[in-house]
Amino acid sequence: MSPFTRNKTESVGALGERRLIEKIRGWLGNATLPAPYGIGDDCAVLPPSKKQQVVTVDPVIYRRHFDDRATPAEVGAKLLKRNLSDLAAMGAVPTAAVLALAIGANLRTAWLEGFYRGLATTSRRYRVPIVGGDIAQAEGALTASLTLIGRAAGKRVVTRSGARIGDWIYVTGQLGGSLLGHHLRFTPRLSEGVWLAAQKDVRALMDVSDGLAKDLYSLVPSGARPQLRSDAIPVSRGAQKLAARDQRPAVDHAVSDGEDYELVCAVSGRADRERFESAWARHFRTRLTCIGRFVRIDTPVSAGEVNLGNLHGYEHLR
Ligand SMILES: [Mg+2]
Structure with missing residues (x-):
């Protein structure tokens, strides 16, 4: 209308x-x-x-x-x-x-x-x-x-700062392709956010609105860079559809389309990840995926890593 x-x-x-x-x-x-x-x-x-x-x-x-x-x-x-x-x-x-x-x-x-x-x-x-x-x-x-x-909701609010080198990077749900309808039909991850904030191993938290490639930079600790495994990124069906249309890799859509309204967090490198993930699975049907970790900035880029260099997500005022 x-x-x-x-x-x-x-x-x-x-x-x-x-x-x-x-x-x-x-x-x-x-x-x-x-x-x-x-x-x-x-x-x-x-x-x-x-x-x-x-x-x-x-x-x-x-x-x-x-x-x-x-x-x-x-x-x-x-x-x-x-x-x-x-x-x-x-x-x-x-x-x-x-x-x-x-x-x-x-x-x-x-x-x-x-x-x-x-x-x-x-x-x-x-x-x-x-x-x-x-x-x-x-x-x-x-x-x-x-x-x-x-x-x-609990004892603390979780900010974007607090991640350290060696921390794992987790993301909820699936990413990309929001233009096909998700940007109107998403579910804000309120109870997931409350749960994550209650876990002491969660050190930093934010939502993905402009695309992971851009938003993730707000979580990066100094002297570090995000190292993301390409095959670990949870790619939405929307992102796959768009990729088939424009011949770009689906992962590019997943990390740069934006308006995902999923949560991304840093989890202590010393956390018991198996316990963390199974506790999550007892509470939620929403996916929670470990997509990589924060490594020292001079760590060489390895094969199978998402190249974030030319994927910026949505930048305002540009
Ligand atoms: Mg936000």
Whole structure:
């Protein structure tokens, strides 16, 4: 569905701000809370937390993160899920979200309804209330930016720093080919992130949003480089399909397509890997794959290694 319409009666411009906000409240239903804990006061009030708190923000922008092929409900769901993936990447769970919209008056009301209903469904599924927001008018625009607040699930949050030379590199799920639909239909790895953060051998953790080839560099300890085994990379069927189309190796797609929303972590080189992997398998059906390790930067590149040199993933502002 195209988000915009030439027919004024079908547009949000015909509603006006007050009626639009009433409608939004209805679309969200019990995905929001009564004021002052939800929409309706100057601020939303949050419960106190004894745990460390985390906050993240990510937008979805028309023609950047989605186009007319995506249903509005998928766009609303994606917006929340990509922020949830960032929480998962620290071993945190969500507390509350606020939404800032910049939209043109010619935005289709039906599109916005679908968007909010998709957002509400996802918010109920992951038990995160949408507690507030703002709507700004910007001609021709359709940008939705969601700020998500969360808290540590256990004793600690896991950051990107902490990996050491010799640590193993693990990744959840399968990589690549997100363009064929995964970028809308992924499941944020929240419970996996919580579990990983509770394992003392997990030293660093992040989610894969721009592609492993690029994102992994945030985990590399100083004086090290990632050594990845080509045959160990879990290649998705989507990546295989794209590879058949464009004659590039499927592994290239797996490490550079991006929007995987899987987790990648560094596990202590001294960890009992068999125990770690079997404990994982008792909790999750999601795959967890050891794809390599961090080696000293002067370690020669060996046969069967992924050449990360010319695979950069998605780089913003380039
Ligand atoms: Mg991230």
